[in-house]
Amino acid sequence: MGAWYELIYFAFRNVKLRIGLTILLFFVLAAIFAPLFARYDPNAYVGPAAHPPSPEHWFGTTTFGQDVYSQFAHGLRLTLIVGLLGGSIGTLIGILIGLISGYRGGLLDEILNMITNIVLILPTLAILIIIAAYLTVRGFLVQSVFIGLTAWPWAARAIRAQTLSLRAREFVDLARMSGRSSMKIVLTEIAPSMMSYLFMVFILQFGGAILNAATLDFIGLGPTQAFSLGLMMNNAVLWAALELGMWWWLIPPGAAITAIVGALYVMNVGLDEVFNPKLREL
Amino acid sequence: MGLRVENLRVYYRTLRGYVRALEGVTFSVADGEIMGLAGESGCGKTTLGHSLIYLKPPMNYIEGQVFLDGQEVPIWDMKRMNEFRFRRISVIPQYAMNALNPTRKIGQLIADLLAAHGVDFKEILPELKRRLDLVQLSHEVLNMYPIELSGGMRQRAVMVISTLLNPSLLIADEITSALDVSTQKAVCEMIVEFRNRGFVRSTIFITHDISILYQIADTIAVMYAGQMAEKAPTEAILRSPRHPYTRMLIASLPQVGVRYREERLRGIPGAPPRLLDPPPGCRFQGRCPVAFERCVETPPFVEVEPGHFVACWREI
């Protein structure tokens, strides 16, 4: 109890963490509330084409006269959901396989390692394309799961390596001599020791999922019904928004993705300080 | 003439203020003297060794003077120190075994080092070979990479390299602490041999192990929490220590022959003060059994018998 309270106390005292968290929170809130203020269907042609921001259309309109704000609001929500889901699935599988493989060792490790390596060398994007092409109705859920299922191997490998080195530490020996079960040791000794590392894995998975989703969206294999920031950006690039000086079409989705991933990175650095009491005092 | 250090003050700069690692250290080492520098971890002995040759941030030179053979050594000036380093003041670092560049053969490495100091490798080669013989390394090692040598062999190679230009002062920093007892003895005897043959004139041998110093040192200096506590000829300091810290430290050493069942040794209660904000005066006062009012003033380091210096109000 006390330990968690203290951790939270230090977390809130940490400037980097506060900055990162504020930015992230801003986008999460935006994803929740912004669509409520969107007056138009993101796909509908509602206004004059290629119009800069105005009181009528806050973020301007696209080449086709769609409302950019409505697209952004819905896109942000979906992007965060796909990133969160895909990133979580990838992180979870990676952590699970990495921890088990690294701590148990032996035959189980060899088998898991083999599976990891196989998935690792599969051409991820190609597989995603094939799978996506087979499904005629594609929801963001399916997309997230596929992204998560193909993104975990590097995470598993990195976590396995960390686990291997932590397993040999004397405090793990001490926990074993305290009669702790392997499961408990992994959960209470090894996992907490690489908490900031796990968070970094999650950030990279999160960012990766967002980018993977954008790529799929770009080649027309994204969700059939919905809208995402990736789709927006790629539409903008496709219709030469940059060359035509339509900054209002390109910047919101680009800035949002950059800000979200950037905030997560800053949080990671901050968390490292929070989790390591030695860094706290300086 | 040897080495003379006067009132040396070196602090570490940290985010929370200065750590007073060396506070007014004064001592001298004569020509041909091997001075053992002992003390517990954090007492400043390694800082002292480093500040005499390589005073780099976060170490901060505050005040004090160092003279070698009568000439002032500008330890605060990294650039001007270059002409002293290696040529006149040399060091065998704590992890000497890992101090060699792994991508160069030992011979090339020595040639590079000599070239940097304007010495011709060819000229010195015969002497180098004689010294390799002395430490029982075959001449083959010059054509080998560091990784091809065992830890003990590398240690000996570094010893030869460090002393190749016959420095006036050699600083050996905990060079035996990672070695097995048998190798330890060999390395210590080589240090004495180097002195006897005049390869080095004065030596400062830093270690936490007083029993090693008894074997090889002419004098022993004991430091406590950044200050010099006592310095005296080896026999004198071990048989009749004057500073309470030295007395308690020596009494706490288990020797071969002493057994718990027959004789109970005692440690020193308490812990050294934090050097970030040490108490004024003698830094040992908090653990000292004979401390009195006067100890809040810093005791001077005075000669109580010829060659025997003590910083304790009780002994003055």
Add this chain to the structure above:
Amino acid sequence: MLALESVSKIYRVGVLGLGKLTAVSEVSFEIGEKEIVALIGESGSGKSTIGKMILRLIPPTSGTIRFEGKDIFSLKGKAVKEYYRKVQGVFQDPFASYNPIFKADRIFTMIREEFFPEISRPQWERKLEEALRAVGLNPPDVLGKYPHQLSGGQLQRFLIARALLLDIRLLVADEIISMLDASTRVDVLNLLAELRDRGLSILFITHDLSLGHYISDRSVVLYKGRIVEMGSTERIYSRPLHPYTEMLMASVPRIDQKWTHGEIRVERNAVGPSLGCVYYGRCPIAQEICARRVPPLIEVESGHQVACHMRT
């Protein structure tokens, strides 16, 4: 109480694990009740490996380790916990024994959760305080702190206190004072001796002969994974028989006697994996037979065994 029977540990090394590294070779010895046994050896002697095998942290390649008659590696489930209730260890580096992200007293909480879940909080606190006082610590000074806020000596005592919370019979102390300063080192040694007097057995693993001599009742000298000599500490120190023990005794720095200046002895290239005595490559009195046959441990006088062809 604890007996090692011909215990060996061989590690597979190199490409595909084809190479073999023998860390411990056919080691047998016993630890009796209320006894401190010093396990003496230099780096690479296999002394820590033996300690870890006794603590069930690594399995031996062959041989058995029995505690109160039972093979400790055949224990399952609850019996393992019961074993750890009686046998505990303390390691060399006090800082490495703590998870740096948690407070140091978490090691006690772990003991409470695993071994004493039924005990009430005030009762537990009393028990903990008792254990801390027994190792010479003042509870308010040391509880609730992070490992880096405590000194090495305090952390080491913490680990001993942790063991005292259990009903331990045997403590494996692996080089526990080599990282402590001289002024605190003796106090930890004295503590171990007091514990022995109160009924504990201790395996004291060390490379420092003077420390071993100070507290141990019996000594076991290891060289490259093999026992070269063992017997009562007094005997071994006053009359070492194996040339390796002799050499160790002669090179340990003392403050009452200077080294006899012989020739400077350094390791020469060790003779490759030989069939004979492990010390053959460095031995000053070796004969031809020493290269061919491994000398068995032979009892030369009551309780004093030596493995040397020349001295038995």
